[in-house]
Amino acid sequence: MRRVHVLIPVAGAALIGVVAWSFCGVSNSSANEPKSAADPALQRTRKAVRMLDDLYKTAVVLITKHYINEDTDLSAGAAAKALFAEMHKKGWHEVQLLDVTGTPYNAKNVADDPFERKAVAALKSGKDYFDDVETAEGKRYLRAATPVPVVLKKCILCHENYRQAAKGEAIGALSYRILIE
Numbered sequence: 001m002r003r004v005h006v007l008i009p010v011a012g013a014a015l016i017g018v019v020a021w022s023f024c025g026v027s028n029s030s031a032n033e034p035k036s037a038a039d040p041a042l043q044r045t046r047k048a049v050r051m052l053d054d055l056y057k058t059a060v061v062l063i064t065k066h067y068i069n070e071d072t073d074l075s076a077g078a079a080a081k082a083l084f085a086e087m088h089k090k091g092w093h094e095v096q097l098l099d100v101t102g103t104p105y106n107a108k109n110v111a112d113d114p115f116e117r118k119a120v121a122a123l124k125s126g127k128d129y130f131d132d133v134e135t136a137e138g139k140r141y142l143r144a145a146t147p148v149p150v151v152l153k154k155c156i157l158c159h160e161n162y163r164q165a166a167k168g169e170a171i172g173a174l175s176y177r178i179l180i181e
């Protein structure tokens, strides 16, 4: 019966995680977005980004909630970056975890191309989604960015600067690059 005892809290926590992060999910209403009505491949790719964004953010919240107790523990952010690197290596999409506060934990986690700089400015101004389509070697890629707010007090354990963040304010971002096919 041990399994039941484990499953119930995990399912409950998963629900809390989904609810906690759902407000920062992807919307389709930003003015910057390329038109997708007559572009089913673009619509499918945007939907895939929405799904990935929910998946990654829910995982980060659950890991932080259940496994992080001290500032020396391996952070969910670092674990997520390792996961993103594996996904990229295996030929799937690319994802970057970015700071938007100006005081990153890791100085490498900052916007480093024109799309990301525009996306960070948009998310900081309160947008809950930003995307664009770029073409490389005859293929189209969706670049998309979503905000990361401070959803748990525990985040402050390692990010002292998040103490000043307003409720729901973006302190970070996930930046996606995914093939449109």
Ligand code: HEC
Pocket: 060, 061, 064, 068, 070, 071, 072, 073, 074, 075, 076, 077, 078, 081, 097, 098, 099, 103, 104, 105, 106, 107, 109, 148, 149, 150, 151, 152, 154, 155, 156, 157, 158, 159, 171, 172, 173
């Ligand atoms: C145990 C310490 C710890 C906790 C708790 C923690 N983080 Fe982090 N966070 C880190 C570390 C370390 C990095 C840098 C990881 C890397 O680049 O390898 C990081 C990176 C980040 C980044 C990328 C930008 C930057 O500052 O480098 C964001 C955004 C972020 N964390 C958000 C969060 C949020 C939101 C929470 C709460 C859900 C959280 N973190 C909880 C340690 C922590």
